[in-house]
Amino acid sequence: MSAMQEVPPVLSEELDIVIPTIRSLDFLEQWRAFFEPYHLIVVQDGDPSRTVGVPAGFDYELYTRKDIERILGPKASCISFKDSACRCFGYMVSKKKYIYTIDDDCFVASKPSGEKIDALQQHIRNLLTPSTPFFFNTLYDPYAQGCDFVRGYPFSLREGVPTAVSHGLWLNIPDYDAPTQLVKPVERNTRYVNAVMTIPKGTLFPMCGMNLAFNRELIGPAMYFGLMGDGQPIGRYDDMWAGWCVKVICDHLSLGVKTGLPYIWHSKASNPFVNLKKEYKGIFWQEEIIPFFQQVKFSSDKLTVEELYIELAGKVKEGLGHIDPYFSKLADGMVTWIESWRQLNPPAAEGETTAAKGTGAGGKLANGH
Numbered sequence: 001m002s003a004m005q006e007v008p009p010v011l012s013e014e015l016d017i018v019i020p021t022i023r024s025l026d027f028l029e030q031w032r033a034f035f036e037p038y039h040l041i042v043v044q045d046g047d048p049s050r051t052v053g054v055p056a057g058f059d060y061e062l063y064t065r066k067d068i069e070r071i072l073g074p075k076a077s078c079i080s081f082k083d084s085a086c087r088c089f090g091y092m093v094s095k096k097k098y099i100y101t102i103d104d105d106c107f108v109a110s111k112p113s114g115e116k117i118d119a120l121q122q123h124i125r126n127l128l129t130p131s132t133p134f135f136f137n138t139l140y141d142p143y144a145q146g147c148d149f150v151r152g153y154p155f156s157l158r159e160g161v162p163t164a165v166s167h168g169l170w171l172n173i174p175d176y177d178a179p180t181q182l183v184k185p186v187e188r189n190t191r192y193v194n195a196v197m198t199i200p201k202g203t204l205f206p207m208c209g210m211n212l213a214f215n216r217e218l219i220g221p222a223m224y225f226g227l228m229g230d231g232q233p234i235g236r237y238d239d240m241w242a243g244w245c246v247k248v249i250c251d252h253l254s255l256g257v258k259t260g261l262p263y264i265w266h267s268k269a270s271n272p273f274v275n276l277k278k279e280y281k282g283i284f285w286q287e288e289i290i291p292f293f294q295q296v297k298f299s300s301d302k303l304t305v306e307e308l309y310i311e312l313a314g315k316v317k318e319g320l321g322h323i324d325p326y327f328s329k330l331a332d333g334m335v336t337w338i339e340s341w342r343q344l345n346p347p348a349a350e351g352e353t354t355a356a357k358g359t360g361a362g363g364k365l366a367n368g369h
């Protein structure tokens, strides 16, 4: 899409919306105008016998833990249970080029002008325009309407690189960690920053899965949200882990990661005490994890994301295994994830991995996969 194009295309045949839920999907009513043209992949966490209603009119497929175990068999061990990390199963079963994932407590936000924000449209714009990881444009997104490269920006770099990830932000409840939430229980994010930026090559970032879009064909196999929640010593680091793995692979492949617009309205503050229990090992482990990712170097003969991810799993086992046996388990989970990805996405496969397709009018659940 050229920078000049006003409205990005509706990619209803090329994009799936993945929603993890342990609550309800009532929030979709507010998104209907923006989401109804798209196919939803709902990953129902928690009790598989619970019926989660999908508002009428939405085209969807829904997977419970039982479905995941039926589809993946023993490899289902790599998909987390009782953590939003379960959402990555939706990335695996999708057959589309793009994924947008959103939490069930995220609603339509408004610009300062009062205009409702079509978050999906902005993500599509972000994904269809290039990124600039090698040289920072001080006027932010040069491909945005009414913007360009500033003086001194090398012309040899103005073509940019393909964008793999579009990381959106949140008004109202910010995605703070538990300690910050505890000391700032009433702080709300009211700042609407009208900018999209490419995260520079060589710089890591804390990827939040609440309002996130990515090019599944470019980076899908690296979007594993790890082993979190039930039976694991850590939680709420699912998206962080994925973000660190994705960024080092994007840097190696010269793919771009953008952050900024669009905003969604995050409505629920999860319990900071519960969050602290889930996060606390991550809070000190990450002081070793980050330097590990900062020094990751891939062998030059690895060209596909799947190969790079398997190589990274080996590095995780070697480089982080001393911290806690969990990291060896996580490294194994990373390999199982790729094996599962290959099982559901064989290179020559035609057609779709089908669940029972819901129509939203009381559509069937995914038991006909």
Ligand SMILES: O=c1ccn([C@@H]2O[C@H](COP(=O)(O)OP(=O)(O)O[C@H]3OC[C@H](O)[C@H](O)[C@H]3O)[C@@H](O)[C@H]2O)c(=O)[nH]1
Pocket (backbone or CB within 6 Å): 019, 020, 021, 022, 023, 024, 044, 045, 046, 081, 082, 083, 084, 085, 086, 102, 103, 104, 105, 175, 208, 209, 210, 229, 236, 237, 238, 239, 268, 269, 270
């Ligand atoms: O066991 C669970 C817990 C939650 N979910 C679903 O995941 C989404 C996020 O849940 P929630 O809104 O309660 O968590 P937050 O603290 O706001 O989320 C942040 O931290 C955790 C994740 O990384 C999340 O993306 C972050 O934004 C929501 O749809 C729940 O229904 C679940 O499936 N299983």
Ligand SMILES: [Mn+2]
Pocket (backbone or CB within 6 Å): 103, 105, 266, 267, 268, 269, 270
């Ligand atoms: Mn939330």
